[in-house]
Every structure is written in structure tokens, then in C-alpha cells.
Amino acid sequence: MVTKKPDATRRSERSRRAILASTRELIVELGYAKVSIDAIAARAGVGKQTIYRWWPNKGAVVFDSVLELSADPSGAVAALPDTGDLAADLRLVMRATVAEFADPAFEAPIRALNTEIANDPDLATLYRERLAAPVDEAKKDRLRSAQRAGQLDADADLDLVLEVLYAPLYQRWLLRTGPLTESYADALVAAALKAFGAS
Amino acid sequence: MVTKKPDATRRSERSRRAILASTRELIVELGYAKVSIDAIAARAGVGKQTIYRWWPNKGAVVFDSVLELSADPSGAVAALPDTGDLAADLRLVMRATVAEFADPAFEAPIRALNTEIANDPDLATLYRERLAAPVDEAKKDRLRSAQRAGQLDADADLDLVLEVLYAPLYQRWLLRTGPLTESYADALVAAALKAFGAS
């Protein structure tokens, strides 16, 4: 989380949740650019100072509100399925990502988050550490399992593999440069396995 | 361009150029978020109304200012080198992209442009049509040449090939998730050719 800590024990959990929920709602309703701190405070039934006491700026509030949407509060990340069939497992996971990007309740806040990250290197670091790294690690665990099973090149740079898999999907979504379909997800899996699959 | 047309023939070319140049300068100096229409007008020695007469909002001005940076006014796009060695040619082009992303005078405005595009579907369409499509077509011309030369799978989806090549680079740059080096560019070329190279 991005919150500062004046005396965190006294903090009102009620207000915290109301602020983050209102933020997500407003992002979906108005779009990221038109969300204001004033509007968040009003919707959450909270004084503006209560927001500024715990977050330094709008970006941080948006960041946390989206983080809460995606993350398990314990910080734990679910492992990827491992049926032994790498291609099938990746197709499953990538198709789930496609579905997520199609849901406006996820789409709008995540787009907002990406806007923040793209323009604020500090948030980018935070995002990488708190959210991306654990998820990527889970994915890489599955890839390592595939390497041991001889389904993936043992020398493959796993970060690169993930990028070849996910970056095209991400780019299409963010810039709306093409349709996001299940067959597109499948094609990416096929390409990645061709590039990095055990010979 | 994004300009509206009250009476485009009377338009002052002098003001137009001053506005777009000032916009680019301010993006580099202050960062996209802190650029204001007031500041652009003041720097350009122009009334605010002259900006609002021709562009609907800040996003459109930024869009055009960056477009002018990248685009040949005639709309022509340089063809990619074609030495006969696909891998070498792609490495050259991708390394050039890496270099561009490292130059602050390009980096900042292009980041601003991407922020606009990600949050405005209309600008995204415009961007695709005016800037991305011609460039992509030039790249695909080179790939088709490689297909004819038997260096690339004749059935390959060329859009997918371009995405596998460029999207990882773009993602690393936009989200700052990793270093952009020449060897990274080379690795992407290698992966793509492995995935789509003629068998």
C-alpha cells in the first residue's frame, strides 16, 4: 500500500474501505481523468483531509484502490494450474486474462492504474514489487516446472518468455490496436512455445 | 491532424507551428501532467482562443505536436532496409527503436501521447490510422519480402509477428519493467524468428 502512517492504529477502517470503493466506482462511471478527490470524498462521505492524511495524491489512491481489487489481502498469489500440459495450462491462464480485460469493472480501473504507472516511476516500482513480481513469480514457477518436464528450453530467459506471451496482449488492450479473443491468446501461446519450446 | 475547421484557409501557419513546438518543449521540461493550455499559449505568444479554435482539448494538441515530431508531413514513410538478411535488418530497426526510447526529447512527448491514446479511443483510432498503420505497413513489406525469400513462414500472421517483436519492447519502456538494451532487442528478434521463421 502507498499509505503514510501518522498513527495507523487509530485509522478508521470504515473510511478506508469507503474511499477505495468510491474511487473504483467513480473510475468506472466517469473515467479516470474526471475523477477528483473532492468527488471521492463526497461519495465516500469522508472529509478531504482524511484522504490526504493517508495518501499523498490522487495517483496513490487510485493505485491502492486497484491493488485492493486485484490482490489477495494476505499478499498470497495463487499458483498456476499444472496439469503437465504446458500449452493447455497457458491457454487457460491467457484466456482468463482476455476475459478480465473485457470486463468494464476491471478494465477501467486497471487502465487508470496503467496511466498512473506510466507517468510516475515511483508508482511503477511499487507496482512491480507489490503486484507484478509475485504474479510473475507464480507464472515462472509454472515455466520452471515445464523446463524440468522438458517442455521448455532449459536456457530460456523466463522474463522474456513472459513478455513474449503477455506484452502483445497488453499492448492490444491498452492501445486498442486489435481485438482480444481467445484464439488470439491461443496464437500467442503457440508462438511462445515455438520460440522457447524444447527442441 | 485533429484540428477543427472554422475557416481553415485563414489559419495562421505561424501560430500553428509555435503552438506545437511550445507544446513539445513544455512536455520535455515539465512532464505531460504539468503542461497547461495557458502555458502553451504564453510560450507560443498566442491567445488561448487560437488554441481552442483549432483543437478541442489538451490531448488533441499534444497528439498533433507529437505527430508532427514523428511524421513526415507528406505522409510518406521510409521503407525498412532490405539487405536480404532478415535477422540483421530487424536487429538494426529494433536497436534504433531502443535508441529513440532512450532520448528524453522523444521519450517524454511519446509517453504523453501514449497516455492520451490509452484514455481516448478516438485518438487511438486516429493514431492507428495516421501514424501506426503506415509504419506497420512498411514493416510488413519487409516481412513479406522475407516470406518470398523463404526466411519467414509463408503462413505467418504478420500483425502477430510485429506484436511479438515490438510489444515486449513497448511494455518494458512504458511500464519501466526492465532495461532497454541492444541485446534485448536482439533477443526479441531471435525469439520472433524462431517462432515464425521458415521451418
Place this chain on the structure above:
Amino acid sequence: MVTKKPDATRRSERSRRAILASTRELIVELGYAKVSIDAIAARAGVGKQTIYRWWPNKGAVVFDSVLELSADPSGAVAALPDTGDLAADLRLVMRATVAEFADPAFEAPIRALNTEIANDPDLATLYRERLAAPVDEAKKDRLRSAQRAGQLDADADLDLVLEVLYAPLYQRWLLRTGPLTESYADALVAAALKAFGAS
């Protein structure tokens, strides 16, 4: 008139009349404060430059437009009635003034004119010379006739007499401090004659 004189011979009488008429119409329709040069030009079917060529600013246009409303173009001023009965003649004239102030088509432009005059000493002088002085002189002619007839104190300061007669009427109208009725006009005539009537 307030007009400048670049080459008054070339001046388009048609435009001049359209401008002044449009000005009066707009004052009545919108109130003085909301009348703009742009609106006058548009209504008159005239370029803005044609206005600025002949008048220095909005005040001057308003001034001339109201002047034309009140003044005989020849500069001649009708003499006051002289029936030999000063009180009756004055009552007639003052009642006519009351009626004029009650007519919105006169009221609004004259109020605009007074606003201009109150805030611009130069226009005040011009107003005094071009419009007020001749009218006052006609009124004083009638008073002199009354002095000769022994109906008015021979030593009376005629400017003061006119002020005692008209200023209360003017003040009530301008500041809306009281109703403007015929009996009020009559009361003013009675008071003035008591103050200045031949003893």
C-alpha cells in the same frame, strides 16, 4: 457626433444607420451591459472594422446611437410652448418627460447613455454641448419670456431653476427612488414657481 474622420466623404451612410439602429435595439433587448461590439456588427451586417473605423469604443457608439434617437439631425431644437401661462406650459413639458422615461424604447438607451456619461468626462462634455445645451437654452428662452411677463423672478439663476425642476425627476428615474407620475411633475412645477416665481 463622436466619430473620427479618416475620410468622411467615403463613409457609407447605410452602414452608419444600421450600426446605430442595431445598437439601440440591442440595448433595449439585452440591457446596456450585455451589448457587445461583435453583436452590433453582426446585427448590422457590418464588419467590426467598420465600427472601429468611425468610433473609438463602445461608449461612443452608444452615445451617438442615443443622440440620434433624441436629436433632430439639423441640430435644431423645438421651442417650448408659450401660452403665456408658465405653470401650465411647464407642467406640459415635464409631463412629457415623465412619459418618455416610462417608455422602455427610450428608457433603456438613455439609461445606457447616462452610464457612459457618468464615467467618461469627455463624453459628458460632448453631451452637454451637443444635446443638453441646446435643449436647456430652449427651456431658458421660455423662462426668460416668463421673466419678461413678470411670472418669474427677474434675478433668478435660470440654470438653477431648471435644475430644481428637472433634477428631482432625473434622480427618481435614474435611481428608481420613487414613482414618476404626472402629479409628481406638477408638484415640482409648483415648488419651482414658489421658489422662483415673481414675488
Place this chain on the structure above:
Amino acid sequence: MVTKKPDATRRSERSRRAILASTRELIVELGYAKVSIDAIAARAGVGKQTIYRWWPNKGAVVFDSVLELSADPSGAVAALPDTGDLAADLRLVMRATVAEFADPAFEAPIRALNTEIANDPDLATLYRERLAAPVDEAKKDRLRSAQRAGQLDADADLDLVLEVLYAPLYQRWLLRTGPLTESYADALVAAALKAFGAS
């Protein structure tokens, strides 16, 4: 006062005084027409919203600023002198008015106030109730005392008496139609007493 009331208890007295003082200063320095809300806010060291929060428009600010100049905050109005000599007392008071009109620090703001009042019936009503009525009542008290003393016609319409006394002075000042001197004040007193003095 003309102020609106969002939460008048929290209102900053410091800002209120700074705004009204700055307004008066700017009127004297620049003249009414050239005073802008921006300039008032800047001079007062105040945000524009603080002005718009409490006053609906420039006229209301000017109105209040001049009101504060003239009015005792308690609303009390000094009684006129009553030496028993009506003519002498009136001359004293009218000469004081002449002096006030000659002082630029009073002249400019009061002229601005009159411009507002002449063009806004609502402000005119407010002016009459808050400022003019109490002062007029004080003057009429003195006139009633004179009636009891047999120095003024017992039937005289006191409003009319005041108008005959003051309106000529006001008109000369507002339209600059003549010099404002002590002898002019004296002449008005003489005329009024001749018209309404006890026979």
C-alpha cells in the same frame, strides 16, 4: 450586505476586509470600469473563489465595499445638527456633501456605486433600504423639527423637500454639468426654503 451564506460562521473576516479594501483602492486607482475580479483577488491576496463564494458578481462587491465606506457598521446614523436655525443647519450639511463629492477617495467609489445602482434594480432597492432610507429619515427628522418650530410648511411633502435640496447637487456631480461650490449649496437651501418655508 449583499453576501450569500454558504456557512457564514466559518467566514474569514480577514479576507472579507481585504477584498472590500482592495476594491475601493482599485476603483480610486483605475476607475470603476477597469476594476476586475482578478485584480481584486490578487491585491487582496485571496482566491477568486473566495470572492464568488460570498458575492454574486462585481457589482455586489463594489456595492458592499462602498457601503462599508459610508455606513456605520452598527447601522446607526448620526442625527443632523439642530441649532434651531434650519437654514444654517441645512447649509452646513449640504456644504459637507459638496466637500465629500470633491474628495477623490469618496468620489470614485460612490460614482461606481451609482453606476451599479442605475443598472441593477435589485441593488437599487438594497441601497435604498440599507443606506439611503436611514440617512433620509435622519434628515426628515430635522425637517419635522423645523415644521414644529414653524420654520417649514406643515403640509410639505418631506421627500419632495429633500429631493429639491439634494437632487440638483447630485445631478451636477454625476453628470458634471456644473461646478459644486458652497455658494451653490447655499443657493439650493435658499430655493428650498422659499418653496417650502412657512408662509
Place this chain on the structure above:
DNA sequence: CAGTAATCGAGACGGTACGTCTCGTCTTGGA
């Protein structure tokens, strides 16, 4: 269980920027 200290909702504050409107000047193209 009272005292007290921090957080809370509320909202005014000094500011910055917005997008619109009007001013008075300058430019262009058709009559």
C-alpha cells in the same frame, strides 16, 4: 471511568487552470 489526544466529517481558504467571451487589431477574398 474520566481525561486527553488523535481522527473524523465538513467545508473555507489561497491558488492554478480550465474553456468561454469580448476587446480592438490585422488579414483576406469577393464585389
Place this chain on the structure above:
DNA sequence: TCCAAGACGAGACGTACCGTCTCGATTACTG
């Protein structure tokens, strides 16, 4: 050659938010 049409630089308008600040009024630890 004139002039309507209208773009231009300038700058004020009134609004929306920013992030800070003061208010009482809870609220929850501490003595």
C-alpha cells in the same frame, strides 16, 4: 478600392479542483 467576414493576441470571466487549514464532534487509548 472597399468592406464583410473572421482570425488573431490579449486578458477577464465564472467554475472546478488542488492540497492546506481550521473547526467542533466523535472515538478510543491512558492514567
